[in-house]
Amino acid sequence: MNTLRVALVNDYEVVARGVMGMLRSYQNRVRVVELDLNKQVGESVDIALYDTFAATQEERVAVRELVVNPLVDLAVVYSWNLDQAHVDAALANGAGGYISKGLSASRLVAALEEIYTGGERIHLGGNGTPTVVVGDWPGREEGLTEREAEILALITQGLSNAEIAERTHLSINSIKTYIRTCYRSIGANSRTNAVLWGIEHGFRPDRVRIAHPEPSLGGGEVRARA
Template sequence: MNSVRVALVNDYEVVARGVVGMLRSYQNRVRVVELDLNKQVSEYVDVALYDTFAATQGDRAVVRDLAANPLVVVVVVYSWILDPAHIEAVLANGAGGYISKGLSASMLVAALEAIHAGGERIHTGGSGTSMAVVGDWPGREEGLTEREAEVLALITQGLSNAEIAERTHLSINSIKTYIRTCYRSIGANSRTNAVLWGIEHGFRPDRIRIEHPEPAPGGVKVAARA
């Protein structure tokens, strides 16, 4: 069987490179042919793997844009959110698959192969699967978990707690908890300190995405990228 050609779509180079590192031992099965950091997918790929770290979720315009790209066979959303209603909305939005970020590297590879072959579209690992710590993210060296790092990245981008909760599908209380634990890890005592720390430690995206309001049903797509 030919290897699955994959383009990684994420605004943070460290995150995209972390996924590449995960897949390094499986190059005979999954081959990353493009890191889509500052441009749209520009060569034929079997899968555009959309990593939602500090980005809009898969039920938004960016996934519709990827799905409309004739160079992409299928869009797969790679996310921590496991809510069935959200996953259903993502698939209805044009994604052809959905994979949990908690899966191990071998399970990620198997999931990509299954989706590419037209098999099971949703891969969350199930309730009996222990979630792995995989990939890389800004702040990992300072002891931040990926969830804490994602919240800090969104703070650094200027989002409010309510906006972060909406984007990550977490409760306001969960966001406040992540902020507290994040502040302890980086030694910040205010949001301003946290933003300055984030700017100094790579929490600004390497790619700037221009977000426009979602179109009304039946309307014209207006999403664009810088």
């Protein structure tokens, strides 16, 4: 099959670039042509891969926007949330596929190809499949896990614990646990301290479209803000 043209959609450049880094060894099969950070996809692509990390809008809204974008052939959700009801809801909202963030790079590429060619739409791994820690996220260098970083990003955006629980489909108790471990990692003793830390360390969402992010794709990186 031809090389898939993919746009990576997320609110944080470091997260989108982390996924792009995963795919770098597979450019003969998957080519990342655009990073969209709080921007609509602006170039014709086979797949818009929507990473749900700390999304600034509800997932169903984001998926619908991608589905109705005439430049996007298929919208695929990329998430840690593997609850079947949640997966079914994403597909009902028009997503062409659903992929676990626990898959290795090679399995992610294979899943994208299978979804695009009309094969299995849901790729969650399986029993005994180890969680693969890949990609990047804000705060990783400070020892934050991706889940802790996601919770801190949502706190930095001003969401309450109840709103975070609804957005991430985690229990309130789980949210409180992640907040406690996050606070220990960054040395915060209050929500205000955590927000200030988040602002200083890249936890505010980006808002930019980056076309041809790989130098080999266009002679250099081009940033487009339209």
